Structures are given as structure tokens and as C-alpha cells.
Amino acid sequence: xxxxxxxxxxxxxxxxxxxxxMGPCCTQMLADYGADVIKIERPGVGDLSRTAxxxxxDGLNNPVFRSLNRNKRSxxxxxxxxxxxAVVYDLxxxxxVVVNNFRAGVMDRMGFGxxxxxxxxxxxxxxxxxxxxxxxxxxxxxGYDFMAQGMSGLMSxxxxxxxxxxxxxxxPADVLGGIHLHAGVMQALLGRExxxxxxxxxxxxx
Numbered sequence: 027x028x029x030x031x032x033x034x035x036x037x038x039x040x041x042x043x044x045x046x047x048m049g050p051c052c053t054q055m056l057a058d059y060g061a062d063v064i065k066i067e068r069p070g071v072g073d074l075s076r077t078a079x080x081x082x083x084d085g086l087n088n089p090v091f092r093s094l095n096r097n098k099r100s101x102x103x104x105x106x107x108x109x110x111x112a113v114v115y116d117l118x119x120x121x122x123v124v125v126n127n128f129r130a131g132v133m134d135r136m137g138f139g140x141x142x143x144x145x146x147x148x149x150x151x152x153x154x155x156x157x158x159x160x161x162x163x164x165x166x167x168x169g170y171d172f173m174a175q176g177m178s179g180l181m182s183x184x185x186x187x188x189x190x191x192x193x194x195x196x197x198p199a200d201v202l203g204g205i206h207l208h209a210g211v212m213q214a215l216l217g218r219e220x221x222x223x224x225x226x227x228x229x230x231x232x
Contacts, residue, residue: 031060032060033059033060034059034060035056035059035060035061036060036061037062038056038060038061038062038122038123038215039061039062039064039120039121039122039123040053040056040057040061040062040063040064040121040122040123040124040125041064041066041114041117041118041121041123041124041125042063042064042065042066042098042125043066043124043125043126043128043133043138044065044073044125044126044127044155045073045074045075045127045128046073046074046075046078046094046127046200047075047094047171047197047200047201047204048127048155048171048199048200048201048203048204048207048231049125049126049127049155049204049207050073050075050094050095050204051094051200051201051203051204051205051208052125052127052153052155052204052205052207052208052211052229053065053095053098053125054094054095054096054097054098054204055204055205055208056123056125056208056211057096057097057098058096058097061122061123062099063097063098063099064098064099064100064101064117065095065098065099065100065101066100066101066103066105066114067100067101067102067103068102068103068104068105069102069103069104072086072100072102073091073095075088075090075091075094075095076088076091078090078091105136105137105138111137111138114138115146118143118146118147118150119146119147121147121150122149122150122151122215123150123151123152123153123211123214123215124138124143124150124151124152124153125153125155125207125211126138126153126154126155127154127155127156127207128154128156129156129157129165129166129167129168129169130154130156130158130159130160130161130165130166131165131166133152133154140152140226144224147224148223148224149218149222149223149224150224151211151214151215151218151224151225151226151227152224152225152226152227153207153210153211153214153227153228153229154226154227154228154229155203155204155207155228155229155230155231156169156228156229156230156231157169157170157173157174157230157231157232158230158231158232159228159230159232160228169230169231169232171197171198171199171200171231172193172199173231173232174199174200174203174231174232175193175194175198175199176191176193177232178199178232180194180198180199181193181194199231199232200231202231203229203230203231204229206229207227207229210227210228210229211227213227214227
């Protein structure tokens with residue numbers, strides 16, 4: 027049995043602002059490899075996946091939430107007030123990576139943009155996952171798995187031969203986006219060993 031101290035990412039701390047699928051998929055893998063992932067959840071709501079199965083007997087700890095957030099720790103924090111922001115800034119001082127999958131500009135409006143966080147900790151790595159990236163005309167649009175499937179052409183090769191486009195089973199765009207974001211974080215951690223400085227990582231579903 028492998029203990030947490032023996033795992034590859036033991037000693038790495040992740041601040042996790044992610045929601046639902048793409049982002050949590052990324053941070054779940056980081057947690058599985060031994061990183062200390064601290065998930066920041068909104069008061070009274072938490073991660074939106076907590077209510078994905080309204081009738082599940084486990085309620086807010088339903089299988090969807092748990093499958094994407096295993097091995098993480100959660101805290102409830104109101105980041106809209108100065109006290110909540112101060113807690114985040116304090117955590118950033120000892121963190122290695124901050125991950126979110128909000129639309130472009132949201133973290134800046136919250137006070138947690140890359141420039142702000144690296145002024146607190148020059149070694150911080152900020153990882154942004156989104157539907158359409160941080161630049162371009164659609165940067166502020168929300169992105170969903172089924173949209174990425176359609177726009178990428180995946181639906182055109184799914185379904186019955188000669189039939190209409192069909193959505194693939196599961197959420198492949200979310201999962202692949204999370205995998206690519208995870209790969210970016212791992213490369214940034216490796217690069218930091220050479221430079222001593224953090225960086226910005228981005229992954230888009232489309």
C-alpha cells in the first residue's frame with residue numbers, strides 16, 4: 027500500500043475553486059497522486075455537483091460529487107467579503123497551484139487573478155480551465171460538454187450510420203479538458219523546479 031507521503035505530489039498544495047466536471051476532474055487526479063487539495067466551496071451551495079442527484083439518499087455527498095472530489099478537503103468560504111478574501115490570500119502564501127474553471131475574467135473580478143496571486147507568491151501556478159479559453163471573442167461564454175462535442179465535430183461521428191449527429195455517452199469533452207489541464211499543471215510544476223517561478227496554465231474544451 028502506498029502512503030500519501032510516498033506519492034509523487036506529496037507536499038504540493040492545491041487551492042481548488044473548480045465546479046462540476048472539467049476542473050474537478052483535474053484536481054481529483056492531483057489529489058489521487060498525493061497533493062493536498064483544498065476545495066473552496068460557496069456557503070449554502072457548495073460545488074454545483076452536490077445537487078446533481080436531487081433524490082439520492084446521500085444528498086450533498088452523492089456519487090457524482092464524491093467521484094470527482096475524492097481525496098480532497100473542503101472548506102466553506104464566502105469570498106465576496108474581505109474576511110473571505112483574506113483567508114484565500116493567506117492560503118496562497120503556502121500554496122503551489124490555484125485551479126479554477128470559471129469563465130475568463132471571473133477570478134480577476136473576485137480578486138484572485140494571476141497578477142494578484144503572484145504578487146503574494148511568485149511561485150504560484152494558476153491553472154484556468156474553460157469552454158473557450160481566456161482570449162478570443164467567446165472568452166466570456168460559458169462552456170458545456172455537449173456544446174464542445176457539437177462544435178468540435180465529435181457528434182458528427184457518433185450515433186447510427188446515416189443518422190443525425192448524436193451526443194457521445196458520458197462527458198468526454200469535460201474529462202479531456204480536465205486531463206489536459208492536469209497535464210499543464212504537471213508541466214508547470216516541473217518547469218518551476220528549473221526557474222523557481224510560477225506561471226499561468228490554460229486549457230479550453232474547444
